[in-house]
Structure formats: C-alpha cells, structure tokens
Amino acid sequence: MTTKTDPTSFEFTRARVDAATCQAGKSQALYWDTKQPGLGLRVTAGGKRSFIFEGRIGRQTIRMTIGPASMPIRVPKDRKGNPTGPGADGEALRLLALVKAGTDPRAEKAATIAREAGERSAAAAQKARELVTVGEAWREYLEERRPKWAERTYRDHVNLSAAGGEQRQRGKGLTVAGPIAPLLALRLSDLNADVLADWLTREAADRPTNAAHAFRLVRGFIRWAGEHPQHRALIAADAYRSKAVTEAVPSSQAREGDCLQREQVALWFKAVRELPNPVHAAYLQTAILTGARREELAGLRWEDVDFRWCALTIADKVEGQRVIPLTPYVSRLLAALPRRNEWVFSSPAATDGRLQEPRFAHERALQAAGLPHLTIHGLRRSFGTLCEWVEMPAGVVAQIQGHKPSATAEKHYRRRPLDLLRMWHQKAEAWILEQAGLPVPSASEEPARLRAV
Missing domain, CATH: 3.30.160.390 (Integrase, DNA-binding domain)
Incomplete structure (x- = not known):
C-alpha cells in the first residue's frame, strides 16, 4: 500500500x-x-x-x-x-x-x-405460482403427451376441456362447455382438494358419467404436473387422493333404460331410415347392428371395409384393432354411401371431413318416433342385449364388440375365426331386421357390383 x-x-x-x-x-x-x-x-x-x-x-x-x-x-x-x-x-x-x-x-x-x-x-417461483393457469399447463400437457396417446384419447381430452360456444351442425344452437373447462381459468397453485371436490359435486349433478371421465383425465394431468420440473412446486400433486374428492367422484354405472327394447326396434329403424342425411342414417343403423363404439365407427376408412371378403377392420381402443364380419345389410348401407374422401361416414362440413356428432340426428329420430332418450353408446348396449334373443354366445358378442375377455378360457384359449363370428352375426342381424319389419338380405343375394368391389 x-x-x-x-x-x-x-x-x-x-x-x-x-x-x-x-x-x-x-x-x-x-x-x-x-x-x-x-x-x-x-x-x-x-x-x-x-x-x-x-x-x-x-x-x-x-x-x-x-x-x-x-x-x-x-x-x-x-x-x-x-x-x-x-x-x-x-x-x-x-x-x-x-x-x-x-x-x-x-x-x-x-x-x-x-x-x-x-x-x-x-x-x-412465487410469481409463477401467481400467474400460471391450469389452462396453460393443460395445453402443454396435451402437446407433450399427444404422441403417446391414441387419437381417441387425445380427442377426449380436447372435447372434455372445450370452452363451448361452437356452433352445432346446421346451426342448431350452441354447445355447452366441457366439464374440465371451468378448471382451466384457475391458477395452477389453486387446484387443490377442496376445489376438485366442489367441481366434481357441481358437474356430477348434471352429467355424472362425463364428470367421472373428466376426473380421470384431470387426475392424469395432476400426476404429470407433479413430476414436471416447471410445475411440481406449484401444484398439490396428491390433491386427487383426498377423501373429499374420492367421495365426490360419481360411480360409473350404466344408464338405466339406455337400451332399445324389442318392441321399439321397428319404430327406431323407421325413424332413422327417414333421416334426410343418408350418412347419419347409415351410421346409426351400422352402430346398432355391429355394437361398435361411437368413435370406432366415426373413424372407419374405406380401406377398412372389405366388400369382397365381407370384413370390417375396426380401430379397437383396447386391442389396437379387431376384424368383425361385414354382414349383408350393413354391406348394402356402406356401399350406398358417397365416397367423398377416405372416411366411410364423411361430412363435407366437418374440418377433417368425417362425421363428428351423430347425436343430434339421433335425437331427431327418437323424437319423431316418440321413443325415450337413447344415447349413441346405448346403441352399442342394445346390440349386446338384442343378441341374447338369438342365444348368441357371450364370448362371440364380446369378440364382435371388442370387450376384454371375462374368463380364463376366453382370454387364453378361444380364438374364433371370422367365419364362426359371421354365422352368429348374420343370425343376429336377420333377427333384428325381422323385428324392424325389413327384408333380410343374404350374401348370395348381394349384387355382383358389391362382391366385386
């Protein structure tokens, strides 16, 4: 110094x-x-x-x-x-x-x-806690997980969290918001057990099945956020495990009466066949005659329809895909449809070119026939119930509908060929058409143009 x-x-x-x-x-x-x-x-x-x-x-x-x-x-x-x-x-x-x-x-x-x-x-972190919303994290969650989901899973997440306000087909009013939508405006840090319990209680009062489904999706989102580096400090990762929340989750039960009875079949077919849109009419009839899930049919492509060997390849949400018989009447329904694009049940007004919401057309048909409310899934339930009239084995019904095997023998030892399924499936179709008062076609009566497709 x-x-x-x-x-x-x-x-x-x-x-x-x-x-x-x-x-x-x-x-x-x-x-x-x-x-x-x-x-x-x-x-x-x-x-x-x-x-x-x-x-x-x-x-x-x-x-x-x-x-x-x-x-x-x-x-x-x-x-x-x-x-x-x-x-x-x-x-x-x-x-x-x-x-x-x-x-x-x-x-x-x-x-x-x-x-x-x-x-x-x-x-x-405190600022993020105050600013990050459930909606922002939800969109990030969907984008990150979409490559690992089936398309149906992704669409469920989108539909159940939609804000509503979009026009229905042909301008018939406005849709309501999905059950998850009310949560999206909340801060992520506010998504706790009390909020979830109150939300479930409100949603379950009007739509218990959708509320239970929405809860399962939200539960997966919370788990993801609890492990995500940016969000783990902002969310109560165990909120969905609270007793108040689990008690508020509606039990998953089939809707009582959501099934077409034998004496109602004729009225139902008559009203559906009179619908002005042939795609809607074909879709609803195919649904009750195959027992397929709503989106399995909506996502059917022409490449999945084999008119020559009478087979339908269904994108199964459980097994990935399953092959079921293409019965004579359903074959005629599909062959008569316009081939606008890759989708069997096409829609020029839809963004992706295929049928999106068959429910509204179905409700009009039920009203015209004077029949009680019946959901699209109720058509799948109706197929399984009506098949009992022809004593179709439960294992055959399950294989056609894509249900998981319910017994060890079914799970490990039953591998029914398509011809065996076809025998029972055609028998069930013929019986249902008889109750509807419609002529029963056979494979030998099919026009040559259909067999050659």
Missing part, C-alpha cells in the same frame, strides 16, 4: 474524488483514503470511477470492488451517531474486519451472490 506522502493518498472528499483522473498512457489510476485503511478509488482511462477495497490474507493481496464512486464516501449518521445508510468507508471497514479474522471477503461475496440468486429464484 502507498505511503501518506504519496500524491495518490489523501482523505477522500466528494470534490477530490470527482477531480481524480487517470494519467495519459495508463489504463487505470489508484488512489487511497488516508482516513479509512483499505478504502481505495479506481479511475479508468475512460473516466469510470469506483470505490475498491484492498487487503492482505497471509501473503496474498486481494482487491475487490465496493461500488460506484457516486455512492456516499462516508456512512451517514444521525445525531446519536447511528448509521442511517450505506457508505464506502463502512463497507471497507467491514471487509477489513473479515480480512483480519482470516476470512476471504471474496468467498463471503460469492455466498451472498448465491443467496441472492436463491432469493430471486424463490421470487420467480
């Missing part, structure tokens, strides 16, 4: 600090305060001034920046001598005490920087 007679050592005052310069040809000049040991002033060739501290730890000289030279030189004090603000000499005094105690101020500074970084990180 320089001596007191050195012109670079003087008592720091505002005037002398502001007047200090760097000599020409040098990159910097150092000046030292005679009042506070270790306090220095650095002036660069560019005119930048900053207070510094210099001290020794053992044989090592260390030098640190305290702050800009515009900061107060001396610690301001009140009338009682108590500090009222920061000052360069006060910081130099603190650093000098650390050096005398054998502590490297640089390590202390690094610790301070790390602590401040942690505090900033905590503040950022």
